[in-house]
Amino acid sequence: MLKIAVLISGSGSxxxxxxxxxxxxxxxxxxxxxxxxxxxxYGIERAKSREIKTYVIxxxxxxxTLSQEILKLTKDKIDLIVLAGFLSILEGELVSSFKNxxxxxxxxxxxxxxxxxxxxxxxxxxxxxxGVKFSGCTVHFVDEGTDTGAIICQKIVPVFPQDSAELLQxxxxxxxxxxxPEVIRLIAEKRIKVKGRKVLIDEGGFEIC
Ligand code: GAR
Numbered sequence: 001m002l003k004i005a006v007l008i009s010g011s012g013s014x015x016x017x018x019x020x021x022x023x024x025x026x027x028x029x030x031x032x033x034x035x036x037x038x039x040x041x042y043g044i045e046r047a048k049s050r051e052i053k054t055y056v057i058x059x060x061x062x063x064x065t066l067s068q069e070i071l072k073l074t075k076d077k078i079d080l081i082v083l084a085g086f087l088s089i090l091e092g093e094l095v096s097s098f099k100n101x102x103x104x105x106x107x108x109x110x111x112x113x114x115x116x117x118x119x120x121x122x123x124x125x126x127x128x129x130x131g132v133k134f135s136g137c138t139v140h141f142v143d144e145g146t147d148t149g150a151i152i153c154q155k156i157v158p159v160f161p162q163d164s165a166e167l168l169q170x171x172x173x174x175x176x177x178x179x180x181p182e183v184i185r186l187i188a189e190k191r192i193k194v195k196g197r198k199v200l201i202d203e204g205g206f207e208i209c
Contacts (some may be wrong), residue, residue, distance in 0.1 A: 002029040002188040005078045007070070007086035008036050010120075012043020014084035014105060017177035018184065019050055027181050029188045032078060035070060037062075037088045059088050067094040074098075080187055083142065084180060087119050095144055100194050102142035103187075105180050107172050109154055110138040114147035124165040124172065135159050135168060137176045139183045141194065152192065152199045155179045 006015050015034065021027035034047035037059040047054045057069045071094040074081060083090075083104040095102065106114055106123070113126045113135075127135045136156040141149035155175035159168055186192050191202040 002079050002184070003032045003077065004029050004080045004082050004184065005033045005035060005074050006031055006047075006082045006084050008034060008041050008043035008084055009038050009087040010041050010043065010085050012041065012046045012085065013173060014176055014180050015043045016046050018082070018084070018181050019046065019052075021181035021185075027185050027188065029080075029184060033073065035073060037066065037086065043085070067091050070094055071097070080184070081142075082180070082184065085120075089116075089146060090142060091144065095142060098142075100141050103139055103152065103183060104142050104147070104149070105176055106138045106140070106147050107135075107169065107176065108138065109134070109136045109156065110140060110147055110151060114138075116146050118147070121165050121169055124168040127159060128163055128165050128168055131161075132159050135172060137172050137179055139179050141199070150194055150197045150199050152186075152201075153179050153183050 006018060008015055031052050033053045033055060035055045035057060036044050037057055039056050039058060044054050055073055057066055059066060062069055066088055067090050081098055081102040108114055108123045108127060113123045134156050136154055138151055139153045140151045143149040157171045157175055186201060193200040
């Protein structure tokens with residue numbers, strides 16, 4: 001069974017979506033640990049309520065060593081690292097030794113509204129201010145850049161002229177809760193192939209998601 005580590009920084013609603021999918025029998029994987037870079041992240045409570053092991057590696061205390069600390073916890077124990085609202089940047093040996101084994105969810109249609117400093121509500125504010133007609137979420141592999149890895153799946157939502165950033169966030173989050181468990185299921189079922197920047201999904205013949 002695919003062993004995953006879920007990394008969070010906040011509310012953990014995406015973590016909850018993964019837990020719910022497993023409990024509903026739609027996702028065959030095991031959450032071996034939840035790692036947070038903030039002590040006060042509510043997602044930690046969600047994990048504890050399911051008796052999932054939790055670790056806090058405080059981003060302030062481990063400014064230069066965060067990735068190494070995560071590597072110590074996950075090396076040889078974890079098949080897939082899932083960034084579910086994890087707001088620190090991963091680097092170095094962690095990223096190279098987990099090549100194509102770290103995925104991230106971002107709340108926009110990459111390459112729009114992404115990159116350094118773009119996270120959470122800021123992303124939706126930029127989308128609303130820009131006047132885009134569609135936004136959505138992207139699940140992608142993590143490489144050495146910020147939000148630059150190969151795209152696995154995107155879900156699209158409409159953006160209306162009267163939308164606030166908060167309204168858009170809520171609409172996108174609903175799609176995130178579908179997209180992230182769906183991608184983990186595809187990886188668990190070994191239905192994903194990576195060819196350079198192209199990610200192929202095996203739908204019984206190869207098709208793009
Ligand atoms: C989600 O919208 C996720 O896409 C975003 O943070 C939120 C976390 O929500 N991540 C980023 O902005 C990463 N650049 P959650 O804690 O309720 O899952």
